[in-house]
Amino acid sequence: MSGIDEIFRRAKEGRPLFVNREALRPEYVPATLPFRDAQTKAIAQVLAPILRGSKPSNLLLYGKTGTGKTAVTNYVLSKLKAEANTSDLILAYVNTRLADGEYRTLADFAKFLDLRKEKQIPLTGLAIGEVVDRISDNIKSNKKKVVLVLDEIDYLVKLFGDDILYAFTRSGERLAPGFLALVGISNDLKFKEGLDPRVLSSLSEEELVFPPYTVDELREILTERAKMAFRPSVASSAAINMCAAIAGSEHGDARRAIDLLRIAGEVAEREGLSEIDESCIRRASDKMEHDRVDEAIRSLPVQNKAILLAVSMFNGGTNTGELYIAYSNLCKKIGVETLTQRRMSGILGDLDLLGLVEASVVSKGRRGRTKKIQLLIGKDALEKTFSEDTTFGAAN
Ligand SMILES: Nc1ncnc2c1ncn2[C@@H]1O[C@H](COP(=O)(O)OP(=O)(O)OP(=O)(O)O)[C@@H](O)[C@H]1O
Ligand SMILES: [Mg+2]
Known part of the structure; x- marks a missing residue:
């Protein structure tokens, strides 16, 4: 008897367990956010001046993933929107990872300024500088008072640099009597390293941490x-x-x-x-x-996959020399080019950034320094993914 009958039988007999599945969806924002009172109030405090027409300080929020940054920010924005009753007051929210590019980030922002409706900013086609100019002119000439939240701002900075941020944090006088205050949200503090020091000091006028x-x-x-x-x-x-x-x-x-x-x-x-x-x-x-x-793993280039698979062959970690031998053997076996040890080390660094392996430098006293390399993800899960891979399926 096939399992399919059993599946249908269970589906018919079983009572649904959920009454409201939506309440456990990631997008769901609950009416109250327990344990985030301090952060809610702090953000409200920073943004409140906008209610009497003054420019709030720029604000940088950070904390690990799933600590409530997006939920709390949207909660405060919705409350603020309810209080603000003039149309020149604009609360814009853009997720830069979802927008995926400088142009789309600006175009999404422009929607909040009604620039898209006025067809001033088409979906593609203008130079970034031109888009920034049109946005700035619009804020200035309509005396708009704007808060722009850039969620997952680290994506924008890592992939496209800080040109937009530079333009907006330096534009104070160009916008007057309007203004633009920025709220940046990130779960990765390393993105700060990619910022011009002037952008960083301006963006982090106020900072707030969300603890786990x-x-x-x-x-x-x-x-x-x-x-x-x-x-x-x-x-x-x-x-x-x-x-x-x-x-x-x-x-x-x-x-x-x-x-x-x-x-x-x-x-x-x-x-x-x-x-x-x-x-x-x-x-x-x-x-x-x-x-x-x-x-x-799926989206990794083949060399990165090979190096990751080689790391997974060592239980309890390995070092660069050992790993290079395993990696070279693997490349021969599956018929892909073997990179130099130096290039392999570079790719290890990328895998480390992605949180797939740890590749930390350890000192070996007079014998110099070496890397301690270990897998950070479940081996079972990794093996399952590789067994479904056309290049690597036969390798392990
Ligand atoms: N204090 C809380 N009470 C109830 N639900 C919460 C609370 N904090 C977060 N959540 C819920 O947890 C999920 C993740 O929160 P949120 O999206 O705000 O995380 P985040 O800090 O923005 O993470 P990331 O850095 O990955 O974007 C959401 O579904 C949110 O509703
Ligand atoms: Mg978030």
Whole structure:
């Protein structure tokens, strides 16, 4: 008998476990954001001057992923919007990763200024400088008072540099009597290194840190979300504790905690269970790790993949010399060019930046320095992805 009958039987018999799946979606913004009072107030304090027509300080928000930066900022913006009752007051929000490029970032911003409607800024075609000029002229001549939130600003800076930021942070007098205050959000502090010092000091007039959530805080956040999302008694406190503990094991990431609970609920529902048990959560966690690894690996160039696979052959870490031998053998086996050890080291650095391996320099006393290299992702998940890869499928 095929498994398909069993799947259909379970689907018919099982009661749905969710009453409101949306409440566990990443985009969902809850009405209150517990444990973020201090950050909510601090952002409100910085932006409040705009209500009486004064320019707020620029603000830089940072903190690890899933610590509530986007949720809190959007919450404050919506409150501010409700208070602001003049049309020359503009609260713009652009995610620079989703916009994916300088032009699209500016074009998305222009929508908030109604410049797109006026067909002043087409979807493509103008030079960046021209777009910046049109935006600046529009702010100036209409005396607009603008706050622009640039979420995931590190993407913009890493991929396209800081030209736009330079233009906007230096443009004070050009915009008067209008103004533009910037709020930058990032989960990666390294992006600061890519900024002109003048841009950095201007952008970080005010800074605010979002700390990771503790496991106890994650537990409370999950409890609230679970109440909205599931029928009563689907997510026991033991299940919630386990999700909070897993999500808090690296750093307190609320997104990961919420995703884990949602996926565990989906697993339980598919199995026709009446509640989420430990095995559902384990499977959900494995699936998330696999998806994360899969996504990160699939888009890598073939040499980066080969080096990553070579790293995974060593349990408990290795060094550059050993790794180079393993990598060279692997290249021969699968028939791709072998790079020099120096180039391999460069690529290791990229893999380190992506969080796939750790390649830290350790001192060996008089014998000089070497790299301690180890895998940072689950080996099972990695092997599964590689086994589905056309070049590497036969290699391991
Ligand atoms: N204090 C909180 N209470 C309830 N839910 C929260 C809280 N903080 C964050 N969340 C939820 O966790 C998820 C992730 O939060 P958010 O998107 O704000 O993270 P972030 O800091 O912007 O992360 P990233 O750096 O990856 O963009 C969202 O679904 C959000 O609603
Ligand atoms: Mg965010």
